[in-house]
Amino acid sequence: MENNLKTKNPLLRLLGGTKYQFISIPIFAIICSLIVSAIIILIVGQNPLMAYKGLLQGAGVLSKNQYAAYQGQITDFMETLDKMTPMLFASLAVAIAMQAGLFNIGVSGQMLISGFIATIVIGYSREMSPILAKPLVAVIGVIVGALAGGLIGFLKIKFNINEVVSSIMLNYIFQYVISFFINTKYVDPVTRQSRNIGANARLTLMQVEIADFKMRIPIFFIVAILIAIVMYFFMKRTDHGLEISAIGFNRDAARYAGINVKRRTLYVMLISGGLAGLAGVTYYLGYQPSILPKSLSSIGFDSIAVSLLGSNNPLGIIFSSFLITVIDRGATYMRSAAGVEQEIAALMSGIILLFSAMGTYMKQKFSDLLIRNRRR
Amino acid sequence: MSEQNDYIIEFRNITKKFPGVIANNDISLGIRQGEIFALLGENGAGKSTLMSILFGMYEPDQGEIYLRGEKVKIKSPNQAAELSIGMVHQHFMLVENFTITENIVLGLEPEKKVFGFPVVDIKGTDQKIKDLSHKYGLDVNPTDLIEDINVSTRQRVEILKMLYREAEILIFDEPTAMLTPQEIEFLLNIIKNLQADGKTIILISHKLYEIKQVADRCAILRHGELIDILDVKTTSTQEMANLMVGKQLSLSLDKSESKPGDPVLEVENLTLDNELGVEIVHNVSFKIHAGEIFSLAGVSGNGQMEIADAIAGLINVKSGKISLNQKEITHATVKERIESGISYIPEDRQRFGLILEMPLAVNLALKSYYKEPFSQKHILQENVFLEYSDNLIKQFDIRSGQGSTTIVRSMSGGNQQKAIVAREIDLDSDLLIFVQPTRGLDIGAIQAVRKRMIDERDRGKAILLVSLELDEIMSCSDRIGVIYNGRIQTVAKADQITREEIGEAMMGVGNHGK
Known part of the structure; x- marks a missing residue:
C-alpha cells in the first residue's frame, strides 16, 4: 500500500519522465488544444468532429466527398506540402538560433528581403533556363538571408545589441524599404502586389499533370526535410553542434571552456538567416508568385511557436510544421463542409501554440508530480 | 516516548526523500528554548533539507514537527515567519538599490497616513532599526544602500530582518562562509548576544571550531541519518569530525617541502578593470614556479578573482604582461591558453x-x-x-x-x-588555477581536493590557489601573497608568516615586506 517507489500511473510516467518529455509534452499540448477547441466549436453550436474532419479533408489528409475535374486528395495534399515547405525552413531557422540561446524573431524580415532580391534578380528574367534559374533563386535566397541574419549576429557581437531588438527593427526596415521599391518599380497595377515571377524561376511547379490530376510540386520540400535531418545530426553528433548547444545553455561556461562564443554566435545567425532565406524564396517564389507590399508573412512569427511545439528538435519540427500547416490549409474547406467559421482554424493554431509555449511549465509540473507520486 | 519537555522545536520521525536519495531518514530531535544548537554534517547529509522543512520550503514525507509542544504543519516560509521562525540564508536575499531600512521592512511596510492616504513610513522606521541594531551590537546605518555595504554588514541586515519580524527561532545557514576571521569573531559574538536575549539559535555549519566556540549542543547528520546529539563542551573537535564523516580522518595534510623548479607563470605589472570599467587590480606582479603552490589570500572583492580570470583569458588585460613558460600569453584566446597549458577551476562552478x-x-x-x-x-x-x-x-x-x-x-x-x-x-596542464576549490564542500571532499592539489604540485605543476579561507591558504600553500584593494601587500613563504599577520595584511593594515 505504501512505500511503493514506482508509480503505477503510466501516463504520468510518460509525461513526467525526462526521457520521453520531448515527445510526450508536445503531444499532450496538442490533445489539450484539440479538447479546448472542441469546446469552443460546441459553444458555436457545431460538431467538433465534423470540423476536424473538414480540416483534414481540406488539407488533403482525408478524402473529400467529391472533387472538381483534375482535382483529387493529392491536389490538396501537395498544396499543403507546398505551404509547409517555407514553414519548415522558417522553423528550422528559429530552432537553430534558439539552440544557441538566440531569439531570431526577424525570420519574417529575412524571408522578405531574400524573396525580394531573388524576385528582382532572377524572378523577372523570363528567358533564363529553369535548370539554372531555380537553383540560382535558392542560392540567392540563402546568401541574402544569411547576410541579413549575419547582420543581426554582427550587431550583437560587435555592439552588444540584443538580437531581439535589432531583428524587430530590421523587420520594419526591410518591410518598408522593400514596399517602396515594389510600389515604385515592380508593382502590378491590378493586384497591387509585385508582378508575378516567371514560371522558370518559381520553386513550385504548378499544374503538373500526374495520373489525371493536376497538382503543385514543391521542389524544395524534399530539400527541407533533408536539411531537417542533417540539422538533427549536426546538433546531436558534431562538435560544432555541441558548441552551439553549450552556448545556448550557458554562454559563460562555453567561453570558459575555450569556445569562441562570438564567432559561433555569428555563425549560428548566418545559418539561421540562410534557412530563413530559403523560407523566403520557397514562399515568395514558390507557394505564391509575388510579394504583397507593406506586410510581413505570418510564417516568420508562427515558426517561433512551431519550433517550440517541436521542442526545437529538427525532427519534431517536421511534424509540428505539418500539423500547423494542415490546420491553416484546411480552414476554408472546414467552413464549407462543417459550417464552422474559418477563423476557428486560426484560433486552433493559436491555442496549440499557446499550449506548446506552456511546454516548459508543463515539463516541470509533470516532473514534480512524478517525483511526488513516487514518494507516496 | 517524549514526555512533556522543554523543547521549543521537536522533530519527530522526519523522513524526506528525493528521487534516488533519502535526504532525511526518520530523524527525531528536540531543540531547547534558548540554546545554540548546531547541525553538523557533510554536504548532502541532510542538514539543509531538515531546516528547509522547518522553514516551510519542503513538506516532509513522513513525521511531524512540534513547535512549543503543538503539532504544526509549516507550508511556506511566510507561515514559518508567522510562527516566529527566521532564517539567514547562505546567499543573501537583499535588494541592491534599496536602503537597509527598506530591505528590512520589505513585506511588512509600516504605514502612516498623509492627507488620509496610506504611505510607507520609512523615516520613522529608521530610528527603530537603529535601536534594534544597537541592542544586539549589530551596528548598521539604516539609510545606507545595500550596494554600498560589505558582505558582513549585509549579513547583519539579514539578521535584523529576522529580528524586526520578531523571530524567536533563528536559523543560520553556513553564516561564516564569506567572512574574514575578524568578521567571524564578530558574528559569533552577535550570536551569543542573541542567545543572551533569549532567542533560540540553530547553526548549520561544517566548521568545527565555530561550533566548538558557540554551540551548546550539536546534532551530527550523515547520509540523512541522525548519528548522534552531543554536548559540545565535552566533545573534542576530532571526535565530532570522525562522527561526521564516519571514519577516522586526519585533519592535517601530509605535505612535503616543495621543490620549486623553473618559473611557469610570470605576471608583470598586471592592471585590470572590472566589468564597470573601474580599475580593480593595480600593477600586480608575481611568479609561480613548477612544483609550487602560490596562493593569493584576501577578502572577497579585492581583485584576486579578476587576476585568476585574466590569467585564464576570461577578461582583458588593461596593461602588463602575462607569460606562461616564457611565452607571452597576455592577449591569447581562452582556447590558446588552455592548449598551451592552463587549467582553471573557477570560483563559480555552476556559472562557469x-x-x-x-x-x-x-x-x-x-x-x-x-x-x-x-x-x-x-x-x-x-x-x-x-x-x-x-x-x-x-x-x-x-x-x-x-x-x-x-x-x-x-x-x-x-x-x-x-x-x-x-x-x-x-x-x-603546467599551470593549475584553483579558485575557492573547496567552497561549500564537506570535510571528506575538501581533503580529497586539497590532496589532489598537493599531488599535482609534487608532479611538478605550478599551482595558483585563490581562496578566501585562511585555513586553506595556511594548510596548502608554499608561498602566500596577500592582496588588498587590488595590490599585493606582502609575499612570504608559508612558514614565515603567521595567521595574524595575514589577517592584518588582508585588512590593509601593517606593512609587511614592501
Missing part, C-alpha cells in the same frame, strides 16, 4: 565550470571534445566520451545517479566540483 543541462560525460570532456579521439572529422564519438568519462568517474570517485549520462544539474555540489577538478587535472 559546468554546463548543468548537459550530461556528465560531456562536461568531463568540455575542454577536449573537439580533439581526437573525441571528435573525428567533427563527428563526436559517443563511446569515446563514455569510456573517458567512466574512467575519470572511477579515478576521482565522482558520484551521480546515472554515471556518465547523468545530467550534471542533478548532482550534488561536491560531486560537481569533483567533476571539474577531474577534468582540469586530466588536462595535464
Whole structure:
C-alpha cells in the first residue's frame, strides 16, 4: 500500500519522465488544444468532429466527398506540402538560433528581403533556363538571408545589441524599404502586389499533370526535410553542434571552456538567416508568385511557436510544421463542409501554440508530480 | 516516548526523500528554548533539507514537527515567519538599490497616513532599526544602500530582518562562509548576544571550531541519518569530525617541502578593470614556479578573482604582461591558453565550470571534445566520451545517479566540483588555477581536493590557489601573497608568516615586506 517507489500511473510516467518529455509534452499540448477547441466549436453550436474532419479533408489528409475535374486528395495534399515547405525552413531557422540561446524573431524580415532580391534578380528574367534559374533563386535566397541574419549576429557581437531588438527593427526596415521599391518599380497595377515571377524561376511547379490530376510540386520540400535531418545530426553528433548547444545553455561556461562564443554566435545567425532565406524564396517564389507590399508573412512569427511545439528538435519540427500547416490549409474547406467559421482554424493554431509555449511549465509540473507520486 | 519537555522545536520521525536519495531518514530531535544548537554534517547529509522543512520550503514525507509542544504543519516560509521562525540564508536575499531600512521592512511596510492616504513610513522606521541594531551590537546605518555595504554588514541586515519580524527561532545557514576571521569573531559574538536575549539559535555549519566556540549542543547528520546529539563542551573537535564523516580522518595534510623548479607563470605589472570599467587590480606582479603552490589570500572583492580570470583569458588585460613558460600569453584566446597549458577551476562552478543541462560525460570532456579521439572529422564519438568519462568517474570517485549520462544539474555540489577538478587535472596542464576549490564542500571532499592539489604540485605543476579561507591558504600553500584593494601587500613563504599577520595584511593594515 505504501512505500511503493514506482508509480503505477503510466501516463504520468510518460509525461513526467525526462526521457520521453520531448515527445510526450508536445503531444499532450496538442490533445489539450484539440479538447479546448472542441469546446469552443460546441459553444458555436457545431460538431467538433465534423470540423476536424473538414480540416483534414481540406488539407488533403482525408478524402473529400467529391472533387472538381483534375482535382483529387493529392491536389490538396501537395498544396499543403507546398505551404509547409517555407514553414519548415522558417522553423528550422528559429530552432537553430534558439539552440544557441538566440531569439531570431526577424525570420519574417529575412524571408522578405531574400524573396525580394531573388524576385528582382532572377524572378523577372523570363528567358533564363529553369535548370539554372531555380537553383540560382535558392542560392540567392540563402546568401541574402544569411547576410541579413549575419547582420543581426554582427550587431550583437560587435555592439552588444540584443538580437531581439535589432531583428524587430530590421523587420520594419526591410518591410518598408522593400514596399517602396515594389510600389515604385515592380508593382502590378491590378493586384497591387509585385508582378508575378516567371514560371522558370518559381520553386513550385504548378499544374503538373500526374495520373489525371493536376497538382503543385514543391521542389524544395524534399530539400527541407533533408536539411531537417542533417540539422538533427549536426546538433546531436558534431562538435560544432555541441558548441552551439553549450552556448545556448550557458554562454559563460562555453567561453570558459575555450569556445569562441562570438564567432559561433555569428555563425549560428548566418545559418539561421540562410534557412530563413530559403523560407523566403520557397514562399515568395514558390507557394505564391509575388510579394504583397507593406506586410510581413505570418510564417516568420508562427515558426517561433512551431519550433517550440517541436521542442526545437529538427525532427519534431517536421511534424509540428505539418500539423500547423494542415490546420491553416484546411480552414476554408472546414467552413464549407462543417459550417464552422474559418477563423476557428486560426484560433486552433493559436491555442496549440499557446499550449506548446506552456511546454516548459508543463515539463516541470509533470516532473514534480512524478517525483511526488513516487514518494507516496 | 517524549514526555512533556522543554523543547521549543521537536522533530519527530522526519523522513524526506528525493528521487534516488533519502535526504532525511526518520530523524527525531528536540531543540531547547534558548540554546545554540548546531547541525553538523557533510554536504548532502541532510542538514539543509531538515531546516528547509522547518522553514516551510519542503513538506516532509513522513513525521511531524512540534513547535512549543503543538503539532504544526509549516507550508511556506511566510507561515514559518508567522510562527516566529527566521532564517539567514547562505546567499543573501537583499535588494541592491534599496536602503537597509527598506530591505528590512520589505513585506511588512509600516504605514502612516498623509492627507488620509496610506504611505510607507520609512523615516520613522529608521530610528527603530537603529535601536534594534544597537541592542544586539549589530551596528548598521539604516539609510545606507545595500550596494554600498560589505558582505558582513549585509549579513547583519539579514539578521535584523529576522529580528524586526520578531523571530524567536533563528536559523543560520553556513553564516561564516564569506567572512574574514575578524568578521567571524564578530558574528559569533552577535550570536551569543542573541542567545543572551533569549532567542533560540540553530547553526548549520561544517566548521568545527565555530561550533566548538558557540554551540551548546550539536546534532551530527550523515547520509540523512541522525548519528548522534552531543554536548559540545565535552566533545573534542576530532571526535565530532570522525562522527561526521564516519571514519577516522586526519585533519592535517601530509605535505612535503616543495621543490620549486623553473618559473611557469610570470605576471608583470598586471592592471585590470572590472566589468564597470573601474580599475580593480593595480600593477600586480608575481611568479609561480613548477612544483609550487602560490596562493593569493584576501577578502572577497579585492581583485584576486579578476587576476585568476585574466590569467585564464576570461577578461582583458588593461596593461602588463602575462607569460606562461616564457611565452607571452597576455592577449591569447581562452582556447590558446588552455592548449598551451592552463587549467582553471573557477570560483563559480555552476556559472562557469559546468554546463548543468548537459550530461556528465560531456562536461568531463568540455575542454577536449573537439580533439581526437573525441571528435573525428567533427563527428563526436559517443563511446569515446563514455569510456573517458567512466574512467575519470572511477579515478576521482565522482558520484551521480546515472554515471556518465547523468545530467550534471542533478548532482550534488561536491560531486560537481569533483567533476571539474577531474577534468582540469586530466588536462595535464603546467599551470593549475584553483579558485575557492573547496567552497561549500564537506570535510571528506575538501581533503580529497586539497590532496589532489598537493599531488599535482609534487608532479611538478605550478599551482595558483585563490581562496578566501585562511585555513586553506595556511594548510596548502608554499608561498602566500596577500592582496588588498587590488595590490599585493606582502609575499612570504608559508612558514614565515603567521595567521595574524595575514589577517592584518588582508585588512590593509601593517606593512609587511614592501
